Amino acid sequence: MIKVVICGASGRMGQTLGRMVHEAPDMELVGGINLKPSTFFGAEIVEAKDADALLKRTGADVVIDFTVASAVVENVRVAAQNNCALIVGTTGISPDQRAEMEKAILNHVPSVITTNFSIGVAIFQQLVRESARLLKDYDIEVIEAHHRNKLDAPSGTAKTLIEIIEGEAGSREKLYGREGMKKRENEIGVHVIRGGDIVGDHKVMYSKNFETIELSHRAYDRSVFASGAVQAARWVVGKKPGIYGMNDVLGLK
Numbered sequence: 726m727i728k729v730v731i732c733g734a735s736g737r738m739g740q741t742l743g744r745m746v747h748e749a750p751d752m753e754l755v756g757g758i759n760l761k762p763s764t765f766f767g768a769e770i771v772e773a774k775d776a777d778a779l780l781k782r783t784g785a786d787v788v789i790d791f792t793v794a795s796a797v798v799e800n801v802r803v804a805a806q807n808n809c810a811l812i813v814g815t816t817g818i819s820p821d822q823r824a825e826m827e828k829a830i831l832n833h834v835p836s837v838i839t840t841n842f843s844i845g846v847a848i849f850q851q852l853v854r855e856s857a858r859l860l861k862d863y864d865i866e867v868i869e870a871h872h873r874n875k876l877d878a879p880s881g882t883a884k885t886l887i888e889i890i891e892g893e894a895g896s897r898e899k900l901y902g903r904e905g906m907k908k909r910e911n912e913i914g915v916h917v918i919r920g921g922d923i924v925g926d927h928k929v930m931y932s933k934n935f936e937t938i939e940l941s942h943r944a945y946d947r948s949v950f951a952s953g954a955v956q957a958a959r960w961v962v963g964k965k966p967g968i969y970g971m972n973d974v975l976g977l978k
């Protein structure tokens with residue numbers, strides 16, 4: 726049995742993951758970490774300051790973190806010190822926070838870190854890579870929509886899509902929203918919508934020569950992210966130390 730601890734256990738993703746791990750025949754939900762003690766699916770949730778004791782007491786194999794950027798570095802550090810493999814889905818991480826995480830992980834434990842654990846998004850990203858290579862000279866716009874409680878903007882997935890596009894089409898200025906009088910140049914337009922219960926929509930648009938090509942992905946339920954994270958947790962245990970992505974988990978190249 727793979728012993729799993731979830732950081733952010735009381736959150737939206739933490740609860741979805743807790744249920745999924747609890748129901749997985751090959752996994753044991755041994756605990757959760759959040760800001761206040763509680764329980765979920767028969768397991769205890771401890772405060773962040775008691776994370777080290779929880780990991781030692783339970784002998785967790787893997788820690789899954791869906792929290793906030795300000796918490797993730799410390800969670801990763803404690804998990805790596807306890808030789809736990811890591812699954813990190815938290816977004817909005819700054820370059821400095823990313824560097825701190827890498828220091829804790831590299832040469833110590835295996836991890837999968839991605840801004841989107843959906844299997845459909847992994848395929849969508851491949852299609853965006855291919856289309857950006859073919860449509861370099863088109864006008865490119867990236868549009869994303871999420872629920873009203875999402876704090877970071879643009880979404881981690883939108884930032885990853887922009888990185889993929891720029892990897893193929895070259896680095897460009899990003900223009901976040903448009904207002905007033907300004908000629909369109911070679912920028913990538915980035916547009917963010919926040920409202921209601923939208924789970925996660927992403928669209929990339931290429932326009933030129935009286936035509937538009939649109940690639941889009943829509944998540945209808947956050948269980949798509951949770952099931953990808955659970956699949957990644959199964960895959961990562963026993964791998965060599967390092968940082969892997971969903972392409973490695975899914976065998977995509």
Ligand SMILES: NC(=O)c1ccc[n+]([C@@H]2O[C@H](COP(=O)([O-])OP(=O)(O)OC[C@H]3O[C@@H](n4cnc5c(N)ncnc54)[C@H](O)[C@@H]3O)[C@@H](O)[C@H]2O)c1
Nearest residue numbers: 733735736737738759791792796814815816840841842950
């Ligand atoms: N990679 C993906 O596929 C994916 C998918 C969905 C959401 N996300 C990201 O996951 C994160 C969480 O999303 P959510 O919708 O569940 O948010 P949420 O606000 O519902 O849950 C976050 C939880 O983390 C808790 N928390 C804060 N500080 C903590 C700490 N120090 N230790 C432990 N827990 C702490 C909060 O109290 C909260 O319960 C966000 O960054 C979001 O963008 C990623």
